[in-house]
Amino acid sequence: MEIARTPIRKVAISTGGGDAPGLNAVIRAAVLAGLERGWEMYGIRDGYNGLLMPEKYLEGGVVNLTRDRVRGITHLGGTIIGTTNRGNPSSYPVKNADATYPEVERSDELVRAFNMHEFDALISVGGDGSMSIANSLSQKGLRVVGVPKTIDNDLDETVVTFGFDTAVSFAVECLDRLHSTAASHRRILVVEVMGRYAGWIALESGIAGSADVVLIPEIPYDINLVVKKIIDREKAGRNFSMVVVAEGAIPKGGTVTVQSKEVGRAERTGKEARLVVLGHLLRGGSPTANDRLIALRFGAAAVRALDEGQEGVMVALDPPTVKYVPLSDATRRMKSVPLDCDTMLTARDLGMCFGD
Numbered sequence: 001m002e003i004a005r006t007p008i009r010k011v012a013i014s015t016g017g018g019d020a021p022g023l024n025a026v027i028r029a030a031v032l033a034g035l036e037r038g039w040e041m042y043g044i045r046d047g048y049n050g051l052l053m054p055e056k057y058l059e060g061g062v063v064n065l066t067r068d069r070v071r072g073i074t075h076l077g078g079t080i081i082g083t084t085n086r087g088n089p090s091s092y093p094v095k096n097a098d099a100t101y102p103e104v105e106r107s108d109e110l111v112r113a114f115n116m117h118e119f120d121a122l123i124s125v126g127g128d129g130s131m132s133i134a135n136s137l138s139q140k141g142l143r144v145v146g147v148p149k150t151i152d153n154d155l156d157e158t159v160v161t162f163g164f165d166t167a168v169s170f171a172v173e174c175l176d177r178l179h180s181t182a183a184s185h186r187r188i189l190v191v192e193v194m195g196r197y198a199g200w201i202a203l204e205s206g207i208a209g210s211a212d213v214v215l216i217p218e219i220p221y222d223i224n225l226v227v228k229k230i231i232d233r234e235k236a237g238r239n240f241s242m243v244v245v246a247e248g249a250i251p252k253g254g255t256v257t258v259q260s261k262e263v264g265r266a267e268r269t270g271k272e273a274r275l276v277v278l279g280h281l282l283r284g285g286s287p288t289a290n291d292r293l294i295a296l297r298f299g300a301a302a303v304r305a306l307d308e309g310q311e312g313v314m315v316a317l318d319p320p321t322v323k324y325v326p327l328s329d330a331t332r333r334m335k336s337v338p339l340d341c342d343t344m345l346t347a348r349d350l351g352m353c354f355g356d
């Protein structure tokens with residue numbers, strides 16, 4: 001059903017889910033592109049909390065994003081308007097008297113608050129969860145354009161998401177540093193990286209960082225094969241090993257991620273092991289030039305989409321350009337590592353062990 005739309009005057013931006021380097025570049029590009037069109041641009045604080053719990057914010061749950069407010073933020077990690085990954089309006093945690101947090105349906109309340117602010121359109125920046133929320137708000141009649149964001153790079157409809165390049169680059173820098181200490185102490189260094197469901201960060205940082213073993217959620221690993229790889233290296237005079245593990249990697253028939261002591265236990269490898277968990281370090285920092293460019297392109301493309309009358313779509317990288325895909329398709333499939341992709345084949349040609 002076509003909804004008669006009035007000309008756009010006021011646009012709200014929401015950043016949701018785990019933060020990622022590049023979010024501020026998206027905000028800056030969207031704000032400048034909107035201001036260029038004579039629109040007023042606003043940020044909703046902390047996902048949608050600024051509209052659902054305005055009383056929490058002394059300076060108000062919605063911030064006017066002027067040219068000055070977005071000056072000099074392209075290179076800053078995080079998001080100047082804040083985010084949350086516990087703010088789904090369809091199942092919104094509300095504190096009870098007994099300090100429990102039952103989740104309640106508050107989408108319609110959000111739509112009412114959105115309309116009370118007289119916003120004409122919403123730019124939602126986030127991962128799969130945020131894109132699902134954006135789709136449901138679009139179904140409720142809001143004029144929404146989504147911008148994909150996650151360091152995990154696990155959104156199938158876009159070739160890559162901003163944040164991923166920065167996370168991989170930092171992980172490789174860490175692996176380079178850990179190589180020397182592993183070699184000096186003849187140890188096994190187990191480096192855990194983020195990636196709950198997809199192993200892109202582990203795979204790409206493992207290859208670029210010359211890891212010997214990479215364990216990803218897509219390949220349940222056999223720890224005996226990991227141990228064999230390490231012992232074979234030892235026999236070949238390579239008396240240290242680098243193991244990169246995605247946090248979502250699981251053993252065959254098991255449910256827990258590899259423990260460094262399991263890999264380094266004396267009776268298994270006869271070697272010491274140390275574990276380094278990079279965790280949220282991969283979510284921080286200044287975005288790489290590549291991520292800044294993707295993020296700036298995505299932010300400007302979201303405004304162009306609205307200006308062209310598009311809604312219910314997500315911008316996506318489709319090299320060499322940016323395209324719009326239906327929000328309803330945006331989270332249909334997660335982008336797992338295809339086991340026959342050339343990156344995987346390259347890793348195997350380099351002799352990397354995946355525990356299989």
Ligand code: F6P
Nearest residue numbers: 018085150151152194195196283
């Ligand atoms: O989705 C991005 C991500 O960084 C995952 O890789 C990670 O498992 C998760 O977010 C961590 O979420 P939180 O910030 O809530 O700990």
